[in-house]
Structure formats: structure tokens, C-alpha cells
Amino acid sequence: MDPVKLQQLLDETFDHALLRHGFVDHMRDYQLVIHMTADPIPASVHGHRTG
Secondary structure (H helix, E strand, O other): OOHHHHHHHHHHOOOOEEEEEEEOOOOOOEEEEEEOOOOOOOHHHHOOOOO
């Protein structure tokens, strides 16, 4: 896997729950199982402001 693409995917998982991780049956592959949630209401509705 391309290291840049891997970093982008890992950045998307920030602040989500890592349920389990470890080597799979082939022992060369590593698996991450992550529970990701999304807020159904956009930030603009919540009134979040930066600055």
C-alpha cells in the first residue's frame, strides 16, 4: 500500500473507537477494526465557529 494513502486513511480514523487489531491468519497482514460515527447534523447547524 502506498504510504501516503495509508496515512490519509489513518488520519480519517482519528478520534474513533479501535475495536480490535492484530495479525490475520496469513500472519503478514494486519487488521484494524474501527467503529466510526458521524454527526447527522452539519457543524453549521450546531453553530460551531473557529477563530
